[in-house]
Amino acid sequence: MTDRADLRTDVLVIGGGPAGAAAGYWLARHGVDVTIVERKTFPRDKTCGDGLTPRAVHQLAEMGLTEPLSKYHRYHGLRATGMGRELELQWPSHSVFPSHGYVVRRRELDHMVAQNAVDAGANLLTGHEALDPIIDRGFVRGATVQTKDGVTTDIHAKYVVVADGANSRFGRALGTFRTREWPYGTAIRTYWQTPRHAEPWIESALDVKDRNGNPLPGYGWIFPVGDGTVNIGVGLLSTFRDFKSVNTTHLLDAYAHQVAERWEIDPTRPEAKATSGRIPMGGSVGPKAGPTYLVVGDAAGSVNPFNGEGIDYAYETARMAAQVLFDAISANDPTALQQYPRLLDEEYGDYFKVARLFARVIGRPALMRELTRVGMHSRTLMEWVLRIMANLLREDELGPAEAAYKAAAKIVKLAPNA
Numbered sequence: 001m002t003d004r005a006d007l008r009t010d011v012l013v014i015g016g017g018p019a020g021a022a023a024g025y026w027l028a029r030h031g032v033d034v035t036i037v038e039r040k041t042f043p044r045d046k047t048c049g050d051g052l053t054p055r056a057v058h059q060l061a062e063m064g065l066t067e068p069l070s071k072y073h074r075y076h077g078l079r080a081t082g083m084g085r086e087l088e089l090q091w092p093s094h095s096v097f098p099s100h101g102y103v104v105r106r107r108e109l110d111h112m113v114a115q116n117a118v119d120a121g122a123n124l125l126t127g128h129e130a131l132d133p134i135i136d137r138g139f140v141r142g143a144t145v146q147t148k149d150g151v152t153t154d155i156h157a158k159y160v161v162v163a164d165g166a167n168s169r170f171g172r173a174l175g176t177f178r179t180r181e182w183p184y185g186t187a188i189r190t191y192w193q194t195p196r197h198a199e200p201w202i203e204s205a206l207d208v209k210d211r212n213g214n215p216l217p218g219y220g221w222i223f224p225v226g227d228g229t230v231n232i233g234v235g236l237l238s239t240f241r242d243f244k245s246v247n248t249t250h251l252l253d254a255y256a257h258q259v260a261e262r263w264e265i266d267p268t269r270p271e272a273k274a275t276s277g278r279i280p281m282g283g284s285v286g287p288k289a290g291p292t293y294l295v296v297g298d299a300a301g302s303v304n305p306f307n308g309e310g311i312d313y314a315y316e317t318a319r320m321a322a323q324v325l326f327d328a329i330s331a332n333d334p335t336a337l338q339q340y341p342r343l344l345d346e347e348y349g350d351y352f353k354v355a356r357l358f359a360r361v362i363g364r365p366a367l368m369r370e371l372t373r374v375g376m377h378s379r380t381l382m383e384w385v386l387r388i389m390a391n392l393l394r395e396d397e398l399g400p401a402e403a404a405y406k407a408a409a410k411i412v413k414l415a416p417n418a
């Protein structure tokens with residue numbers, strides 16, 4: 001049996017993860033009447049590496065969260081490992097982004113950001129799943145939502161923000177689709193206890209090996225959480241050899257054994273069963289705007305293909321969407337929504353195109369090996385690579401990283417959109 005009630009709001013946000021909570025926060029700050037529906041109740045977990053890079057830290061600061069963030073584990077940069085070598089690379093300096101990151105379990109991070117949206121004035125309905133869009137004369141005008149007890153409510157809205165993550169069932173109901181020819185990723189992770197939980201570097205392995213030392217496709221990470229544990233995971237791109245047939249559980253097991261001694265973990269005793277997720281990337285999901293809705297975060301495939309970061313892009317795309325919706329509401333002009341894809345393209349279009357090409361290049365094992373070999377022998381080269389891959393290029397300064405990126409972008413601009 002279902003009870004049916006009706007609610008009204010100016011903007012309805014589907015999903016209360018990084019993208020949905022940030023959209024709610026920025027809309028509320030603009031004085032817009034906004035409701036977020038989240039099917040889970042906070043605190044809730046989300047499969048992730050938990051790594052916040054300088055771009056994410058910047059967005060959290062912009063949302064007024066510097067102080068609560070400071071109690072979590074802060075780190076200085078990346079330790080790259082590969083070919084039997086190690087390089088510790090400080091986050092580069094930048095006029096906008098800080099030179100540090102944090103590692104925060106998503107269980108805590110997402111709760112904090114969602115609460116911040118509520119404190120700013122957003123209405124948050126947790127334990128509410130959006131089932132279907134409400135369509136009125138061909139336009140999306142809200143959603144039918146349901147609680148776990150089966151209570152159904154129609155939430156009517158002028159505009160809808162789709163922030164329901166990588167699988168984006170709601171987005172698919174509105175007609176979004178992933179460009180199948182473009183790369184995507186998959187990753188798996190869990191936590192291990194270790195005395196090295198508070199290391200000041202996150203670590204990334206460019207070569208993962210099985211127990212006999214044979215190379216396996218994929219890259220590994222170890223992110224110290226500062227709470228007695230490290231988050232260890234492995235990721236793969238769809239461009240990698242054997243992508244479809246790789247068993248990621250076995251791959252993570254191999255990586256955990258590879259790093260066990262150095263990281264002082266018992267590879268046979270993770271804190272919990274490993275979980276995995278898909279990573280849509282490079283802006284591969286669209287359309288990003290309809291006449292009355294915008295798509296943000298993973299639902300729009302916003303993850304950076306260079307490194308699998310998506311939290312920062314979820315915050316950023318949500319903020320752009322909130323600005324555009326505010327413009328549409330204040331001018332009473334729905335056509336303003338069509339600015340959003342243009343803004344995304346200006347911000348990420350060329351960069352994601354270069355990154356997608358990179359994903360194809362490193363999918364060739366011989367090239368990947370050669371790049372790793374050359375990179376691991378040159379700190380300077382790896383410093384540029386880090387600046388490019390973490391999207392920390394400077395607009396106001398033309399250093400070697402910016403020059404290398406510009407040269408690559410020039411070539412890629414001429415290439416087909418792949």
Ligand SMILES: Cc1cc2nc3c(=O)[nH]c(=O)nc-3n(C[C@H](O)[C@H](O)[C@H](O)COP(=O)(O)OP(=O)(O)OC[C@H]3O[C@@H](n4cnc5c(N)ncnc54)[C@H](O)[C@@H]3O)c2cc1C
Binds near residue numbers: 048056
């Ligand atoms: C293994 C792995 C490791 C990763 N590591 C990192 C990392 O270290 N750093 C990084 O920056 N990124 C990382 N990412 C990517 C990052 O997790 C995502 O980019 C980020 O979570 C995107 O945020 P989002 O808000 O778009 O989606 P999500 O975080 O997926 O949030 C979507 C929310 O919507 C809710 N929802 C879904 N459907 C509905 C519905 N119908 N009704 C109501 N609510 C709904 C969900 O419950 C969820 O809370 C990783 C991804 C994976 C899979």
